[in-house]
Amino acid sequence: MRVVIAEDAVVLREGLTRLLADRGHEVCAAVGDADALLAVVREHVPDVVVADIRMPPSHTDEGLRSAEAIRRDFPSVGVLVFSQYIETRYTSRLLESGAGGVGYLLKDRVGNVGEFVAALERVASGGTALDPEVVARLLRRPDPGLAALTPRERDVLGLMAEGRSNAGIAAKLVLSEGAVEKHIAGIFGKLGLESSAGDNRRVLAVLRYLGAPGAAGE
Amino acid sequence: MENIRRVAATVLRAPFTRRTRREVCYCAAGAVTGLVGFVLVMVILVPALFISASVLGTVAGLLMVVAVLALARRLGALHRLLLRRGTGERITAPAPFEPGAGVLGRLDRRLRDRDAWRAVGHALLKLPVAILEGWAVAAVGFGLVDITYPLDWVLFRNHPAGTRLSPMIAAAPVPRGHLAIGTLPGTLLAVAIGVACVLAGVWLARGIVAVDKRLARALLGPSRVSELERTRAIAVEDAVVALRRVERDLHDGAQVRLAAVAMNIGMAQEKAGDAELRELLDAAQSGVGEALADLRRIARGIHPPVLDNGLADALDSLAASSPIPATVRADVARRPSPAIETIAYFCVAELLANAIKHSSANLIEIDIDTERPDVLRLRVSDDGRGGADPSRGTGLDGLRQRVSTVDGALHVSSPPGGPTRVTVELPARMTGRGT
Numbered sequence: 001m002r003v004v005i006a007e008d009a010v011v012l013r014e015g016l017t018r019l020l021a022d023r024g025h026e027v028c029a030a031v032g033d034a035d036a037l038l039a040v041v042r043e044h045v046p047d048v049v050v051a052d053i054r055m056p057p058s059h060t061d062e063g064l065r066s067a068e069a070i071r072r073d074f075p076s077v078g079v080l081v082f083s084q085y086i087e088t089r090y091t092s093r094l095l096e097s098g099a100g101g102v103g104y105l106l107k108d109r110v111g112n113v114g115e116f117v118a119a120l121e122r123v124a125s126g127g128t129a130l131d132p133e134v135v136a137r138l139l140r141r142p143d144p145g146l147a148a149l150t151p152r153e154r155d156v157l158g159l160m161a162e163g164r165s166n167a168g169i170a171a172k173l174v175l176s177e178g179a180v181e182k183h184i185a186g187i188f189g190k191l192g193l194e195s196s197a198g199d200n201r202r203v204l205a206v207l208r209y210l211g212a213p214g215a216a217g218e
Numbered sequence: 219m220e221n222i223r224r225v226a227a228t229v230l231r232a233p234f235t236r237r238t239r240r241e242v243c244y245c246a247a248g249a250v251t252g253l254v255g256f257v258l259v260m261v262i263l264v265p266a267l268f269i270s271a272s273v274l275g276t277v278a279g280l281l282m283v284v285a286v287l288a289l290a291r292r293l294g295a296l297h298r299l300l301l302r303r304g305t306g307e308r309i310t311a312p313a314p315f316e317p318g319a320g321v322l323g324r325l326d327r328r329l330r331d332r333d334a335w336r337a338v339g340h341a342l343l344k345l346p347v348a349i350l351e352g353w354a355v356a357a358v359g360f361g362l363v364d365i366t367y368p369l370d371w372v373l374f375r376n377h378p379a380g381t382r383l384s385p386m387i388a389a390a391p392v393p394r395g396h397l398a399i400g401t402l403p404g405t406l407l408a409v410a411i412g413v414a415c416v417l418a419g420v421w422l423a424r425g426i427v428a429v430d431k432r433l434a435r436a437l438l439g440p441s442r443v444s445e446l447e448r449t450r451a452i453a454v455e456d457a458v459v460a461l462r463r464v465e466r467d468l469h470d471g472a473q474v475r476l477a478a479v480a481m482n483i484g485m486a487q488e489k490a491g492d493a494e495l496r497e498l499l500d501a502a503q504s505g506v507g508e509a510l511a512d513l514r515r516i517a518r519g520i521h522p523p524v525l526d527n528g529l530a531d532a533l534d535s536l537a538a539s540s541p542i543p544a545t546v547r548a549d550v551a552r553r554p555s556p557a558i559e560t561i562a563y564f565c566v567a568e569l570l571a572n573a574i575k576h577s578s579a580n581l582i583e584i585d586i587d588t589e590r591p592d593v594l595r596l597r598v599s600d601d602g603r604g605g606a607d608p609s610r611g612t613g614l615d616g617l618r619q620r621v622s623t624v625d626g627a628l629h630v631s632s633p634p635g636g637p638t639r640v641t642v643e644l645p646a647r648m649t650g651r652g653t
Contacts, residue, residue, distance in 0.1 A: 009470065011478040019485060059466065060526040084469040084477075085514055087524040088538035089531045107473070108510045111480030111503050113488055137539050 001124050002046040005030040006037035006063065007082065008055045016050060016110070023117055034062035041070055046077060048124035053083040053090065064090055071097040078123035082107055086133045095207065103129030103163070118168065128163030128203045135161040138210040145191045145209070153190070156183040161206050233358075233420045241423045242358055244304030245351035248430060251300060252348025255293045259341040262286045284328045290337035291315060294438045297340070307431050312440040313448050319591030332441050340437035347433060350426045356391040357419030364388045364412025367405040375402075390415050451557075451648035454624060458521075458557040465521040473513050480506045522563065529559050533566055533584055542574055542600075544582040554594045555647040561624060562586065562596055565642050568617055569598035577602025577638060594644045604636035614640070624648060 003025055007013040010032075017027045029040040033056040041049060049070060053063035067079040080103035081094060094102045103123040109131065110116050119129035135158045139146065149157065152173075159169045166184070170177045188195045193205050232238050263286050270279030294311075301307045312333035317324050328334070367386060375383060385398035388408035399408055440448070483506065487499045517523075525532040530548035537544035554562070566584055573582050579602030586596040608614035608630050618628045621642055632638040 009474040009478075012474055012481070015478050015481045019481060022485070054470070054523070059470070060523075084473045085518065085523055087522075087531075087535045089524055089527075089535040092534075092538075106510075106514075107477035108480060108507055110477060111484045111507060113481070113484040116484075140539070140541050141543075 001025045001048060001121060002044065003027050003120070003124075004037070004040050004044060004046045004049045006032070006034065006049065006055065006066070007052040008032045009052070012052075012107070012110075019110070019113060020117070020120075023113075025117075033057065034066045037066050038069060041074060041077060045074060048078040048080060048120055050080050050082050050120065053081050061090070064093060067094060067102065068097045071101065075101070078102065078126065080105060080120055080123045080129060086131055086137070088134070088137060091130065091134050100126045100128055100203075104134060105129060105131045106133060119163075122163055122165075127165075130162050130207075132158065132162060135210075138207070141210065148190045149187060153183050153187050156180060157187050157206065160184070160187075160203065161210060163203050229417065229421075232424075233416050238420050238423070240304060241427045242355060242420065244300065244427060245423045246355045247300050247304060248297075248427075249348045249352035249355060251293070251296060252344040252351065255297075255341045256345045256348065258289060259286055259293075259338060262289070263338070280325065280329075284325065286338060287328055287331055287334035288315075290341055291331075291334050293341055294333075294337035297344075297434055298438055301431065301434055305427060305431065307434070309434055309439045312438075312444060323590075323592050332444055336437045336441060340433060343433060343437070344430075347426060347430050350422065351430070353391060354419045354423040354426060357415045357422065359419075360389050360391055361412040361415025361417075361419060364390070364408045364415065367399065367408040367412075368402070371402050371405045388412070450623075454648060455555065455557045458560050461560075462521045462556075465517045465523070468513055468517040468520075469523065473510060473517070476506055476510050476513070480510070521560065525559060525563055528553060529562060529586060532559075532563050533586065536563075536567055536570060537582075537584060540570060540574060540582065542577075542579055542582055544570065544584060546584045547586075549587040549589075550594070551588050551591070552646070554588075554644070557648060558594055558624065558644050558646060561620065561626070562594055562642070562644055565617060565621065566596055566598060568613055569640050569642075572606070572613055573598060573600040573602065573638065576606065577604075577636070579603075579636075579638075588646055592646050594646045595641065596644075597639060597641045599637060599639040601637050603634075604632045604638050605634045606630060606632035606638050606640075617642075 001020075003020055005013055005016050005020075005027060007016065007030070013030050013032065017030050020027050028044040028046050031037050031040055037049070037051060037055075049067075051063040051066055053061055055062045063081050063083070067081050070077050070079050078101040081090070082105055083090070084107055086104075086106060091104055094104050101123060103119055105116070105119060109119070123129050138161060139154065139158055146154070146157075155173060156169055159172055164172065166177050166180050169175075170180045173180070175183075185195065187193075191209055193209060195202075262282050266279045266282035266286065269275035269282070298309050298311060301309060315331055315334070316327065318327040367388060370386070375386075377383065383400070385400040386405070386408070387396050388399055388411050389396045390411055397407065397411065399405055480503065483499055483503045487496065487503065490496045490499055522532055522535070524535050529550060530546070533546045533548060537546045553559070566586075570582065570584070573579055577600045579600035582598065582600045584596070584598050586594065588594055606614060608618060608628070614628070614630060621628050621644065624644060626642060626644040628643075629641045630638075632640075
């Protein structure tokens with residue numbers, strides 16, 4: 001993967017660069033603010049961008065706005081927004097900016113290097129990566145369909161909403177892929193969703209069902 | 219004896235000091251502005267009061283009152299300037315007038331402009347002071363003229379003996395205060411009158427300037443109440459700014475460092491072959507994760523970052539995490555000041571939490587608007603069982619107190635059986651630093 005990093009905290013910027021380099025990925029550029037980010041994306045057109053949500057100059061939501069701009073101008077570039085906190089409103093803005101190729105993770109998640117890199121790879125290849133915290137909030141919704149699910153099915157649904165593939169879900173829950181597929185069929189039946197081909201369409205269908213604002217329009 | 223001499227010396231030397239000259243000059247200026255100010259205020263104010271008595275004249279009368287209030291503020295500024303230039307007395311100006319939005323808002327603010335009303339009071343009370351100031355100047359002026367009489371006599375009246383001349387008139391600014399003088403020795407009496415007038419004028423000037431200063435200090439400085447309002451607004455906004463800084467420091471300082479630690483532990487976990495070491499690293503990793511979650515929760519309680527994008531976004535986020543479906547309708551034309559946004563946010567958060575906990579509602583509606591441009595109104599309604607009573611020591615009471623720190627109001631309508639509707643009205647911006 002060719003990666004661009006935008007993060008204003010030097011410790012994290014350098015740490016991420018090293019972590020990705022260790023794993024054999026190429027870090028084209030690592031910058032500290034939103035303007036520089038857009039410039040290096042234009043220059044390198046990487047596979048994926050990791051962008052801190054809050055960067056100079058105004059320290060509000062530069063990362064998110066850059067993500068929207070990058071998704072609009074460079075549809076081939078995935079953007080993983082990397083944040084100290086989760087805001088549902090930000091999730092929906094990201095999802096509005098296009099189906100797939102986006103991610104929203106808490107900075108905490110770099111602790112699990114394997115999962116973090118896997119999420120980044122997913123975003124780079126046009127998939128979705130939503131933080132478990134976002135999904136947990138969505139699943140808190142009172143809903144008769146959700147209430148009908150078994151605990152195992154809820155786990156599978158959550159992992160689907162995070163954007164994981166069947167294989168990813170299977171690995172995470174220590175199940176066979178066949179078992180995961182059976183659970184998914186059960187879930188789609190109970191929720192009245194049409195099973196659709198393609199991981200990303202499936203993620204969107206699930207998010208739409210969960211009422212994530214912004215997932216409505218593909 | 220010694221004392222008497224010292225007092226006499228002070229009294230007699232007074233006319234020659236710089237301070238006296240300044241005071242007399244100030245009296246001249248103060249008398250003119252005081253009289254003009256009084257006349258201007260009365261010329262508008264008296265007809266305004268008469269006109270207002272009739273129904274039709276009310277509008278015109280109100281406009282004239284507004285004109286008087288605006289004028290009085292200007293006059294106050296002029297008086298403060300004169301006092302500073304003339305006597306060195308510095309009086310802090312009250313906070314500048316802040317017009318409200320809309321015609322009615324403007325009118326309302328004008329009529330409730332405490333500092334302007336006090337300036338009107340000053341313009342009226344200044345009249346006797348101005349008269350005495352004028353009198354002091356007149357006394358000094360007449361006296362100085364009288365003192366010159368012997369010189370005038372010698373220069374202009376050395377006619378041959380037997381020439382009949384009209385007498386010179388020595389005058390003092392008192393009733394019947396004139397004296398016809400027809401001889402050279404008589405002019406010495408005029409000198410005596412002149413000296414007396416100058417001394418009286420000078421000392422009167424000193425006394426009346428002191429009164430003038432007190433009057434101005436009492437009525438043209440910031441009033442206690444508006445001063446308290448202003449400092450309270452500053453305190454509230456400073457508190458919000460300080461809390462935001464704390465939140466930023468937590469998010470961008472401690473949290474980022476911990477995330478970096480988590481990353482390093484993560485990389486170490488990947489490389490560790492030893493089972494015991496892995497176990498230790500796992501424990502460290504989960505500890506860091508919990509610390510990060512704690513920090514996030516604390517920072518969120520201090521200041522939700524999404525509030526930087528405005529209330530609408532922040533309330534959307536809030537509603538999205540509600541277990542009872544909640545809708546947000548926001549119609550805010552102009553962003554309120556940060557302190558008001560923060561208070562509004564935490565009000566809605568608390569009302570939402572209340573509704574979730576107690577109402578058993580199926581739907582919660584959150585509305586915010588600035589229909590009246592000066593007022594941020596927010597309403598949280600639910601279709602639940604009602605019966606919320608702010609007087610029974612619930613969270614509503616605390617909320618009412620918090621709202622009252624910015625002169626806001628909270629209304630609860632919650633009949634048994636529902637629905638519950640809580641409305642909070644906040645000033646869209648605080649009267650403080652002129653923001």
